Amino acid sequence: MAEAAPAPSVRAAPVVAPLPHPQPTASRLLWFLRVLRAFTRREMIELASYRAWVVTQVVTFGLATVSLVFFSRFIGSAENPHLARYGGDYLAFGLVGILIAELQHVGVSALSQRVRLAQVMGYLEAQMATPAPPWIVLGVAPVYEFGAAALRSAVYLLGAALVLGVRFADAHLASLALTVPLVLAAFGGLGLLTAGTTMLARRFNPVATILTASSVFVSGVVYPTSVLPGWLQSAGKILPLTHALEAMRRALLIGATPQQLAPSLVALALFAVILTPVGLGTFVYALRRAREDGSLTHY
Amino acid sequence: MTAPSPLEAAAGAQAGGRDGDPAILADALAKTFRPPGDVRDLLRGRLFAPPVQALASVSFTVGQGEIVCVMGPNGAGKSTLLRILAGILTPTTGTARVAGLDVAAGDITYRRRVAFVLGDERSFLWRLSGRENLHFFAALHGLTARAGRHRAAALLERVGLAEAADRTFKEYSRGMRQRLAVARGLLGEPDVLLLDEPTLGLDPKGAVELRRFLRREMVQAAGRTALVASNDPAEVRALADRVLFLEAGRLRGETTPDRLEAELGLEAARG
Numbered sequence: 001m002a003e004a005a006p007a008p009s010v011r012a013a014p015v016v017a018p019l020p021h022p023q024p025t026a027s028r029l030l031w032f033l034r035v036l037r038a039f040t041r042r043e044m045i046e047l048a049s050y051r052a053w054v055v056t057q058v059v060t061f062g063l064a065t066v067s068l069v070f071f072s073r074f075i076g077s078a079e080n081p082h083l084a085r086y087g088g089d090y091l092a093f094g095l096v097g098i099l100i101a102e103l104q105h106v107g108v109s110a111l112s113q114r115v116r117l118a119q120v121m122g123y124l125e126a127q128m129a130t131p132a133p134p135w136i137v138l139g140v141a142p143v144y145e146f147g148a149a150a151l152r153s154a155v156y157l158l159g160a161a162l163v164l165g166v167r168f169a170d171a172h173l174a175s176l177a178l179t180v181p182l183v184l185a186a187f188g189g190l191g192l193l194t195a196g197t198t199m200l201a202r203r204f205n206p207v208a209t210i211l212t213a214s215s216v217f218v219s220g221v222v223y224p225t226s227v228l229p230g231w232l233q234s235a236g237k238i239l240p241l242t243h244a245l246e247a248m249r250r251a252l253l254i255g256a257t258p259q260q261l262a263p264s265l266v267a268l269a270l271f272a273v274i275l276t277p278v279g280l281g282t283f284v285y286a287l288r289r290a291r292e293d294g295s296l297t298h299y
Numbered sequence: 300m301t302a303p304s305p306l307e308a309a310a311g312a313q314a315g316g317r318d319g320d321p322a323i324l325a326d327a328l329a330k331t332f333r334p335p336g337d338v339r340d341l342l343r344g345r346l347f348a349p350p351v352q353a354l355a356s357v358s359f360t361v362g363q364g365e366i367v368c369v370m371g372p373n374g375a376g377k378s379t380l381l382r383i384l385a386g387i388l389t390p391t392t393g394t395a396r397v398a399g400l401d402v403a404a405g406d407i408t409y410r411r412r413v414a415f416v417l418g419d420e421r422s423f424l425w426r427l428s429g430r431e432n433l434h435f436f437a438a439l440h441g442l443t444a445r446a447g448r449h450r451a452a453a454l455l456e457r458v459g460l461a462e463a464a465d466r467t468f469k470e471y472s473r474g475m476r477q478r479l480a481v482a483r484g485l486l487g488e489p490d491v492l493l494l495d496e497p498t499l500g501l502d503p504k505g506a507v508e509l510r511r512f513l514r515r516e517m518v519q520a521a522g523r524t525a526l527v528a529s530n531d532p533a534e535v536r537a538l539a540d541r542v543l544f545l546e547a548g549r550l551r552g553e554t555t556p557d558r559l560e561a562e563l564g565l566e567a568a569r570g
Contacts, residue, residue, distance in 0.1 A: 031441050034438045034441070034442075034443065034444070035438045035439055037438070037444070038434060038435045038437075038438030038439075038444070038447075039435070039438075041431075041434075041435075042424060042427060042431065042435050045426070045427055045431060046424065046426050046427070049426045121421055122419055122421030122422055123421060123422045123423065123424065125387065125417060125419070125422060126415075126417045126419070126422035126423075126436070126483070127436075127439060128387050129385050129386075129387055129410065129414070129415040129417065130410060130436060130439035130440055130486075130487070131407045131408075131410040131411045131439070131440055131441060131487060132407075132439040132440070132441065133407065136439075137439065291387065291388060291389050291405075292388075292389050292391075293332060293333060293334075294332065294379075294382065294388050
């Protein structure tokens with residue numbers, strides 16, 4: 001039978017001394033940064049235990065770059081009027097295209113994939129049960145992924161400059177300073193929208209796959225959009241990647257000024273202004289629905 | 300259980316708090332899930348499958364300092380009840396207050412006062428050590444890296460994992476994993492603990508030790524309140540002051556641990 005229950009009113013000192021918690025009025029941004037730091041550290045430890053995977057990733061990108069080198073030699077043997085707008089070097093053109101497309105892929109898929117993975121793996125529920133607001137729990141992963149992708153891109157571009165002699169000397173810093181945040185905001189808004197619809201659909205969202213595939217096709221990742229028929233060029237203009245590629249390539253490769261990039265920058269700003277609140281609204285709605293139906297913590 | 304059972308006589312009984320206001324007050328909690336429809340549902344023009352009622356008008360109270368276990372067959376609604384009280388699932392109707400706070404708020408203050416101790420092994424990162432796992436969750440509790448390190452070290456010591464703190468989680472035994480889950484639940488110094496089958500899968504000796512630790516140190520010595528979902532009579536006898544029975548989402552009654560075997564018909568089965 002049950003052991004005799006001591007009086008529940010016994011109140012001894014806590015077994016572990018209570019720690020002062022940050023007050024609810026404490027900066028949420030600081031809290032987010034603390035979690036981001038812990039998350040980054042966690043990812044580094046995990047990556048260190050997946051050395052073979054990391055090596056495979058580097059080798060895969062290295063092989064893709066080498067292919068690009070030989071392809072650019074083939075293309076570069078004759079002057080190409082389609083590339084003149086971007087400085088004429090296909091290697092630089094293709095490299096920037098692949099890296100920005102990768103950034104969009106991360107932006108569009110990181111949050112939804114992380115949420116889905118956490119659901120499947122089962123560790124989201126324990127995180128959602130902590131005092132951290134849901135936007136912190138769910139937000140650190142895509143921010144980390146975005147940051148890591150941006151850092152990877154910078155390292156690859158630096159490597160291309162040092163090893164392959166790709167010229168970025170003419171890059172216009174003010175244009176880049178304007179373009180990069182707009183690109184990140186547009187891709188981030190797209191990511192929120194995709195993550196929200198993924199949570200609502202409760203399965204991997206084909207929208208992300210379709211968006212990525214169609215972007216590669218009509219946005220000019222590995223070829224300039226000028227080679228496309230007119231109607232496909234027009235179709236490409238409704239995608240943020242098209243404008244991101246145009247602005248980033250021209251700012252990086254030929255030093256285009258903000259005035260020269262104005263059409264692309266305005267388009268990117270519009271995408272950011274429209275997609276961010278729409279994506280945020282969809283995501284918040286999906287989060288509330290997930291708390292109601294329990295789908296956020298169950299696969 | 301045979302009718303007329305004292306459980307049925309006690310159905311709907313409200314246990315008052317022993318020390319002032321109740322630590323947990325559930326009032327007509329109900330939860331209905333609407334699962335997404337499959338192909339057949341879609342062909343019939345329905346986006347959702349027929350609704351599933353997980354909880355129906357569940358009301359009870361838990362006094363401060365009490366340990367109350369919730370028993371019931373699989374699918375009775377125990378885990379749903381705990382998730383609602385943890386603030387990670389919203390009830391369809393009804394209200395609940397835990398530690399004096401409305402569960403509907405489910406805000407930062409609420410989740411600091413109420414800890415959901417989740418023993419699910421998948422909720423940890425397997426390639427990280429026990430210490431690193433706690434550091435990460437300490438950050439989610441808003442602790443600085445330094446405070447998190449101190450807190451994690453103290454808790455690992457407390458649950459007997461100090462020596463194994465730097466071994467990866469995947470190397471931990473089931474008992475060590477449960478202890479780490481307990482340590483994680485204490486990161487925020489909560490007033491109320493919600494535990495979901497805390498000794499599930501442990502060997503008998505490990506289970507007895509963990510139950511003793513949970514009852515004496517985590518709850519009684521620290522002046523906390525606990526609601527435990529369990530289907531293990533041994534666990535319930537060792538932990539509970541009172542036992543609630545859920546069946547098909549409804550509260551069927553309550554009893555005391557010393558009457559548990561009679562209520563469940565285990566004595567007759569042994570006889």
